Amino acid sequence: MKTVQNVLSKWYKNLLKTSLLAILLATFFVSGSLVWGNVEAMAAPRKSMLAQGDAITDPQAILRYALPIDNDTIRKLQGDLEDIGTQLRGKRWGRIQRDVKNANFLLTSRRGKILASIPEELQSSAETTLKQLTSGVSELQELVKAQDKGEVAEKRLELLDQVGKLEELMVQGFPFAIPEEYANLPQLLGRATVEMETTKGNLSIVIDGYSAPINGGNFVDLVQRGFYDGLDFIRAEDFYILQAGDPPGEDDGFIDPQTGEYRAIPLEVLVQGDEQPVYGITLEELGRYLDQPAIPFNAYGAIALARPAGDPNGGSSQFFFFKFDTEMTPPGYNLMDGRYSVFGYVVAGKEVLEELNAEDKIVSAKVIDGIENLVQPQNS
Numbered sequence: 001m002k003t004v005q006n007v008l009s010k011w012y013k014n015l016l017k018t019s020l021l022a023i024l025l026a027t028f029f030v031s032g033s034l035v036w037g038n039v040e041a042m043a044a045p046r047k048s049m050l051a052q053g054d055a056i057t058d059p060q061a062i063l064r065y066a067l068p069i070d071n072d073t074i075r076k077l078q079g080d081l082e083d084i085g086t087q088l089r090g091k092r093w094g095r096i097q098r099d100v101k102n103a104n105f106l107l108t109s110r111r112g113k114i115l116a117s118i119p120e121e122l123q124s125s126a127e128t129t130l131k132q133l134t135s136g137v138s139e140l141q142e143l144v145k146a147q148d149k150g151e152v153a154e155k156r157l158e159l160l161d162q163v164g165k166l167e168e169l170m171v172q173g174f175p176f177a178i179p180e181e182y183a184n185l186p187q188l189l190g191r192a193t194v195e196m197e198t199t200k201g202n203l204s205i206v207i208d209g210y211s212a213p214i215n216g217g218n219f220v221d222l223v224q225r226g227f228y229d230g231l232d233f234i235r236a237e238d239f240y241i242l243q244a245g246d247p248p249g250e251d252d253g254f255i256d257p258q259t260g261e262y263r264a265i266p267l268e269v270l271v272q273g274d275e276q277p278v279y280g281i282t283l284e285e286l287g288r289y290l291d292q293p294a295i296p297f298n299a300y301g302a303i304a305l306a307r308p309a310g311d312p313n314g315g316s317s318q319f320f321f322f323k324f325d326t327e328m329t330p331p332g333y334n335l336m337d338g339r340y341s342v343f344g345y346v347v348a349g350k351e352v353l354e355e356l357n358a359e360d361k362i363v364s365a366k367v368i369d370g371i372e373n374l375v376q377p378q379n380s
Contacts, residue, residue: 058085059206059299059345060160063191066294067167068175068210071117073110077103078163084156093147100141103159107134117170126169133162171210176276178213184377185265186217192370194223194344197363201352205303205344209373211270211294212277212343215305215315218265219343220374222254222317223365235320236358243306244362245318253316265305267312268341270294280312283338297322297336301346301353304336321346321353 056062061082065075080099087095106114111130118126136159143151174189188209196203209216222228228245235243246252254263270277271291283291297304302322307315322336346353367374 055296055298056082057298057300058082059301059347060164062295062299063206063208063345063347064160064164064167066208066211067171069117069167069170071114071167071170073106073113074117074163074167074170077106077114078160078167080106081156081160081163084152088149088153088156091147091149093144096144096152097141100137100144104134104137104141107137114166118166119169119172122169126166129162129166129169133159133166136162174213175210178276179279182214182266182279185214185263186221186377187213187375188216188220188370188373189213189375190370190373192216192220192373193368194220194365195368196228196365198352198356199360199363200355202349203301203346203352204348206347207303207344207370208295212268212341214279215265215268215341215343217374218254218263218305218317219303219319220367220371221376223367224371224374226364227254227317228362228365230361230363232361233356233358234318236356240323241320242323242353242356243318243320245306245316247317253318263316264313265315265341267305267307267315267339268343269338282312288338291338293337293342295342295345297340297342299345301350302342303344303346304340304342307340315341323353 056065064078080103084096084099087093087099107130114130115123115126136155140152140155140159143155171190178187188207190209192207192209194205194207196205207216207220209220222245227247231244231247233242233244234246235241247254251262255261256263266280267282268277268279269283270293271283271288272294278286283289283293295302300323303319304322305315306318306320307313322342
């Protein structure tokens, strides 16, 4: 019996590895990075799934836009400040001046519309942040006049951090009800930050429960349990992925001590504009080829749940970092989106992630912010 279990265990682990590789190969094939057979004939039906030129690749920007808020003024302010980064690359100072002018107008003439979305008890904090933003935009105007590219870039990031704080103040409650069938799983009803120490250095990871409460809750719960401490990175493909989370021994995932059973985690994808995530089925299977996830594989360091081929609900503890590459996996409508559950991004430590490989390991992982958003099952 043990021999059979060992064979099944190896088979399952291979599925976790090969299913992701197959998707990656399909991605490269459609994008033209790998060429064999009749490329034009095969790629034609998926033309609409290729990259968008304006896809957002900054993880912090994606996370800001993924917050469940409804305030056009703050989104316009964010958009103007985000656009400065794009224009800086081409040194389009006229466009940058326009963006800064628009931002200043919104902060001075539309202040009330921003505050309208802030709860009464948080108004004082919001006022302080708005004053800092207004002052900062004035400083930015002077830096733009001097055409100091480095200083402008630094000030822009500072201002966007403050915009993010305002947007977080606008979030009121959790935006949707999680299906009752997943009540037995941990849920992250908000966001959390995980600090992961590796043999090459540290990674800071923001886990987005607003978009992936089940996948995010599972990961944060396992971090809190110390499940990942000391585990090896089991697979590393240059330019593609870095995978971890396979426990030592025969088990392929987390065995819940409360039930003695494998904790299975469903595929979970929140599409932009939808009220709640899609569970247990890929967007491709639903025919939703053009739909964009709220948190896609657009950014280097996206973290997602690994799963066996053909089983959207077969994931558990294994996860992978996506090493985004613009040549091989272009942003916007790449074939990873909607097939795997992204639940967060590396927001600091990109240089560390670039160096990690299958010879490295996770030294430790801990939740440094947002643990109060983790909700355990009532029967746990």
